[in-house]
Amino acid sequence: MNSSDARIDAPPQPPRIIPRAEHTVSRSHISPNALRVLYRLRDGGFQAFLVGGCVRDLLLGIEPKDFDVATDALPEQVKRLFRNCRLVGRRFRLAHVFFGPEIIEVATFRASSAPAQDEEPLEEEEAEEAANGEQEPQAELIDQGGPVTESHAARFEVEHAAREAQIDTDTERMFDVTGRILRDNAYGSIDDDVWRRDFTANALYYNIADFSIWDYVGGAEDIAARRLRLIGDPETRYREDPVRMLRAARFEAKLGFELDPASAAPIESLRSLLGGVPPARLFDEVLKLFLTGHGARSLPVLRRRGLLGELLPNVEAYLAAHPGSLVEQLLLKGLDNTDARVSAGRSVTPTFLFALLLYGPIAALIESMPPSRWHEMSAILDACDQAVRDAQRHIGIPKRFALGLREMFALQPRLEHPRGRRALRLLGHPRFRAGYDLLLLRAQFGLASAERAQWWTDLQAASEEEQGRMADALAGGSERAGSPKGRRRRGGRRRAPSGT
Ligand code: ATP
Numbered sequence: 068m069n070s071s072d073a074r075i076d077a078p079p080q081p082p083r084i085i086p087r088a089e090h091t092v093s094r095s096h097i098s099p100n101a102l103r104v105l106y107r108l109r110d111g112g113f114q115a116f117l118v119g120g121c122v123r124d125l126l127l128g129i130e131p132k133d134f135d136v137a138t139d140a141l142p143e144q145v146k147r148l149f150r151n152c153r154l155v156g157r158r159f160r161l162a163h164v165f166f167g168p169e170i171i172e173v174a175t176f177r178a179s180s181a182p183a184q185d186e187e188p189l190e191e192e193e194a195e196e197a198a199n200g201e202q203e204p205q206a207e208l209i210d211q212g213g214p215v216t217e218s219h220a221a222r223f224e225v226e227h228a229a230r231e232a233q234i235d236t237d238t239e240r241m242f243d244v245t246g247r248i249l250r251d252n253a254y255g256s257i258d259d260d261v262w263r264r265d266f267t268a269n270a271l272y273y274n275i276a277d278f279s280i281w282d283y284v285g286g287a288e289d290i291a292a293r294r295l296r297l298i299g300d301p302e303t304r305y306r307e308d309p310v311r312m313l314r315a316a317r318f319e320a321k322l323g324f325e326l327d328p329a330s331a332a333p334i335e336s337l338r339s340l341l342g343g344v345p346p347a348r349l350f351d352e353v354l355k356l357f358l359t360g361h362g363a364r365s366l367p368v369l370r371r372r373g374l375l376g377e378l379l380p381n382v383e384a385y386l387a388a389h390p391g392s393l394v395e396q397l398l399l400k401g402l403d404n405t406d407a408r409v410s411a412g413r414s415v416t417p418t419f420l421f422a423l424l425l426y427g428p429i430a431a432l433i434e435s436m437p438p439s440r441w442h443e444m445s446a447i448l449d450a451c452d453q454a455v456r457d458a459q460r461h462i463g464i465p466k467r468f469a470l471g472l473r474e475m476f477a478l479q480p481r482l483e484h485p486r487g488r489r490a491l492r493l494l495g496h497p498r499f500r501a502g503y504d505l506l507l508l509r510a511q512f513g514l515a516s517a518e519r520a521q522w523w524t525d526l527q528a529a530s531e532e533e534q535g536r537m538a539d540a541l542a543g544g545s546e547r548a549g550s551p552k553g554r555r556r557r558g559g560r561r562r563a564p565s566g567t
């Protein structure tokens with residue numbers, strides 16, 4: 068595939084303009100900061116629109132996650148209008164306007180494109196009056212940034228693809244041999260900008276000049292029909308940016324939309340292209356799939372589309388080999404709990420997410436060892452390391468999360484078999500909370516002693532004095548649940564880590 072094949076064949080056509088009286092997007096639901104940005108651009112003589120997911124969500128009556136602005140002002144012109152603004156993006160510049168913790172992203176209209184594959188957040192220019200502690204939007208999801216390692220295989224593929232790439236000098240767009248966009252630098256008008264969007268539902272523009280919505284691609288109709296439809300030829304669009312396959316699954320899960328058959332059809336034959344996407348980007352997408360409030364729904368969608376096997380083949384292999392298993396139930400329940408935390412505004416962590424996802428592969432690795440090793444710490448740690456290494460071949464899990472996961476699993480036997488007053492020290496362990504949550508979940512499915520889990524629940528609610536008494540009672544031999552003696556008894560059947 069070369070550049071000219073991959074371009075969307077889009078005859079210029081006027082948008083359908085939906086006047087304010089005929090749609091439900093009200094300024095009272097738009098972030099006041101986004102409105103400030105829109106008005107300032109308008110008053111500066113520029114076009115200014117809200118675009119993408121926020122317009123879609125406002126039409127659906129959902130509170131948007133963030134507000135993105137599109138304008139004909141160039142990034143430098145945007146910067147001149149806002150003191151609290153910083154330009155980001157190495158290859159394609161965007162303006163971030165800061166209001167305390169809220170960032171409004173302002174993008175200049177761009178000719179048809181996909182987002183840069185391996186774009187890193189960067190600080191081209193410091194905000195003059197940016198708020199303290201500001202982060203790139205992605206960083207909110209993944210705690211603090213930190214280096215992410217790409218797997219050698221994927222890096223090789225990316226480099227190989229780059230060598231084979233062809234440059235389309237007319238438009239400054241660069242594609243690789245599979246049709247994937249590697250670089251895109253051209254500014255355009257709103258008529259161009261619309262064609263770089265992925266789904267029709269994500270391609271509506273809310274015009275601050277008269278509060279109308281501009282619809283070039285039938286997005287309003289598709290939203291009303293709860294239909295997810297790619298703009299342009301689906302195969303071409305997936306080849307340009309294979310991550311769109313994951314985005315399709317994400318929006319199916321998040322919005323409950325139905326993926327249009329023509330947009331669904333090519334996924335089966337193209338999904339392996341995800342192997343060429345930088346692992347750091349896939350990691351980000353996994354977080355968006357599982358840590359933004361609809362993780363329990365993302366899992367079945369990913370599996371139905373054959374995409375989980377591209378992201379986490381070891382997880383897919385485990386689930387396929389053990390349908391309806393306790394581990395699958397534990398995973399779904401854990402994802403449900405995570406979704407509930409997100410909707411309650413509580414924090415969630417990739418460490419816990421990966422512990423859930425990799426629970427099955429880790430259990431299977433332990434069970435492949437001789438039963439005499441099943442309860443050894445070294446077996447647990449070896450299995451964690453192996454499962455993480457397998458996952459790392461596809462998605463770049465930053466080291467600190469991998470280490471956190473290892474600690475969570477290492478805590479399990481210590482929580483199951485607490486030893487006297489030493490057990491109290493575990494309460495101050497940095498992974499105690501995550502380890503305890505995992506223990507509770509395991510206990511719920513009979514994978515750990517419910518009595519012991521309750522003991523830890525009670526311990527946390529107890530006064531210091533009572534805690535001491537509870538620990539002493541353990542040491543005095545009144546311990547029943549998960550007794551180490553019972554565990555080490557010869558001849559008795561050992562419980563497999565997966566409960567099988
Ligand atoms: P969310 O509710 O998860 O934020 P969103 O639709 O706003 O969903 P973003 O990733 O925030 O998704 O992207 C904003 C907009 O940018 C999208 O609505 C879409 O128009 C465009 N976009 C983002 N990623 C892509 C992509 N990979 N290919 C084409 N267009 C994209």
Ligand code: MG
Nearest residue numbers: 120121132133
């Ligand atoms: Mg968004």
